Amino acid sequence: MIETRGIKKRFGSQQVLNGVDLRIEPGEAVAIIGRSGCGKSILLKHLIGLLSPDEGEVFINDRNIAHLTERELLGVRKEFGLLFQSAALFDSLTVHENVAFALRREGKLTAGEIDRRTEEALERVELPGTGSKRPAELSGGMRKRVGLARAIVYRPQIILYDEPTTGLDPVVSDSIDQLIRRLCEQLKATTIVVTHDMRSVRTVAKRVLMLHQGTIYTNSSVTDLFASTDPLIHHFVNGISTPRDILF
Amino acid sequence: MRDQITKRFLNGMDGLGQVAQLAGESIRSILARRWESSLVLYQLYFIGIKSLSVVLITGAFTGMVLAAQTYFQFHKVGMDTATLAVVSISMCSELGPVLSALMVAGRVGAAIAAELGTMKVTEQIDALRTLATHPVDYLVVPRLIATTVALPLLTVSSICVGIAAAYAVGVGLLGIDPAYAWHNMLHYTSVQDVGVGLIKSVIFGMIIALVGCYKGLNCPQGAEGVGKATTEAVVFASIAILISNFFLTLLLTRALTQK
Numbered sequence A: 001m002i003e004t005r006g007i008k009k010r011f012g013s014q015q016v017l018n019g020v021d022l023r024i025e026p027g028e029a030v031a032i033i034g035r036s037g038c039g040k041s042i043l044l045k046h047l048i049g050l051l052s053p054d055e056g057e058v059f060i061n062d063r064n065i066a067h068l069t070e071r072e073l074l075g076v077r078k079e080f081g082l083l084f085q086s087a088a089l090f091d092s093l094t095v096h097e098n099v100a101f102a103l104r105r106e107g108k109l110t111a112g113e114i115d116r117r118t119e120e121a122l123e124r125v126e127l128p129g130t131g132s133k134r135p136a137e138l139s140g141g142m143r144k145r146v147g148l149a150r151a152i153v154y155r156p157q158i159i160l161y162d163e164p165t166t167g168l169d170p171v172v173s174d175s176i177d178q179l180i181r182r183l184c185e186q187l188k189a190t191t192i193v194v195t196h197d198m199r200s201v202r203t204v205a206k207r208v209l210m211l212h213q214g215t216i217y218t219n220s221s222v223t224d225l226f227a228s229t230d231p232l233i234h235h236f237v238n239g240i241s242t243p244r245d246i247l248f
Numbered sequence B: 001m002r003d004q005i006t007k008r009f010l011n012g013m014d015g016l017g018q019v020a021q022l023a024g025e026s027i028r029s030i031l032a033r034r035w036e037s038s039l040v041l042y043q044l045y046f047i048g049i050k051s052l053s054v055v056l057i058t059g060a061f062t063g064m065v066l067a068a069q070t071y072f073q074f075h076k077v078g079m080d081t082a083t084l085a086v087v088s089i090s091m092c093s094e095l096g097p098v099l100s101a102l103m104v105a106g107r108v109g110a111a112i113a114a115e116l117g118t119m120k121v122t123e124q125i126d127a128l129r130t131l132a133t134h135p136v137d138y139l140v141v142p143r144l145i146a147t148t149v150a151l152p153l154l155t156v157s158s159i160c161v162g163i164a165a166a167y168a169v170g171v172g173l174l175g176i177d178p179a180y181a182w183h184n185m186l187h188y189t190s191v192q193d194v195g196v197g198l199i200k201s202v203i204f205g206m207i208i209a210l211v212g213c214y215k216g217l218n219c220p221q222g223a224e225g226v227g228k229a230t231t232e233a234v235v236f237a238s239i240a241i242l243i244s245n246f247f248l249t250l251l252l253t254r255a256l257t258q259k
């Protein structure tokens, strides 16, 4: 279970998170939406302990991780997979080494088994046979998918996806959405997807949180979200800009 | 103005404290054996072998110029055969360690800061942490061990080449009596001089790696940030080497000669 209580985070003069409360049950699939720059990526990084809140608590399976040391957090993070918005591949390693990284560091499996799992993960993201390439030799969308393979290869119990389908063609986007859904259903993985893609929201999530001005603006089921008459939500899900937005 | 100076001083102290913390974390990691020898070997190759040529050239020419300059002065008072002794003592305890360390700071310290800084701004450090790997175990410790092992070895080779070059210049070019000069050199150069030089280079190695890693891991955002981190790593490491060298000379000569 993931729970946050009143987390606040400030960067300089900008109050990015201003009291975020959320609760996500094990095995649940939740989408987080919100305007660009509203703090979705920052929120995800708080859930996995990459950032610690100025105020407030983060509970992972009833353990407060907000003030753990980096070493203590390493154990907590083994439960997590995180797909970075920028993919964040290790550019000194090959694709294969990137994907195999966590398994090799853990050192529990044999080399053959690690290779097999790595290839399987690459196949799942539709990139078989690219193992020997370097991240610099890949397109943006391919990098994203390698990042995805790296996040799921060790079968974590909680998977956070930061814009998994941004920059992918519609066909691959759909197959990635299906993959996320399958992982959630088959591995019973708690799934949190940050996305701007309303089609992904429908495919992947059961529940949607909308972040606005540093707090959770709405917490509703997918059907309720699309039926909402709240102007902010309505404009967001249908991609309508108001004259005030155009000014910027 | 005064406020600014105070602020700069406090910032500097803060930085020192954080480097010390990084050192503490690294030592804990080393003792708990949370590092991989393959990574250390790779860094050793990169840091050691690839710095060898720069360090040797520095050593050779320093030895040569030192021999020439010493000879010109000593010749006036008829002490030609003491030339090599002066070269050897200053190479072993001062010039060898300091100049090698400065060259390695420029080459390795900069490379470490640039690499880690780039990893930081492209979120690769965060990715490491996500994959349950402590950046100190995976990045800092291999570089720290490798630099600390490589620098004394580089320094020794630099000293040897420097003395050989001085011998060649002194005997071949300036016509010093080889047997007497060699004898004097061995007679006046003590084990302490060599010991002081080696201990210094171990400490300089740690300084280079720790400052490079610290600057890289705390790199400001953007390409400009990486550039800044890299220059600062070289400048701070060089200054730290020069300052600590003075105190090490005082401390070590006292400690080693009293026994």
Ligand SMILES: Nc1ncnc2c1ncn2[C@@H]1O[C@H](COP(=O)(O)OP(=O)(O)OP(=O)(O)O)[C@@H](O)[C@H]1O
Pocket: A011, A012, A014, A016, A034, A035, A036, A037, A038, A039, A040, A041, A042, A043, A085
């Ligand atoms: N390291 C940082 N230093 C200062 N401000 C930051 C930093 N990281 C993020 N911010 C600010 O925090 C805000 C939220 O950033 P975040 O990356 O979470 O946005 P986002 O909701 O993920 O947007 P997008 O949909 O475009 O990815 C931004 O306005 C950004 O300016």
Ligand SMILES: [Mg+2]
Pocket: A040, A041, A042, A085, A162
């Ligand atoms: Mg984002």
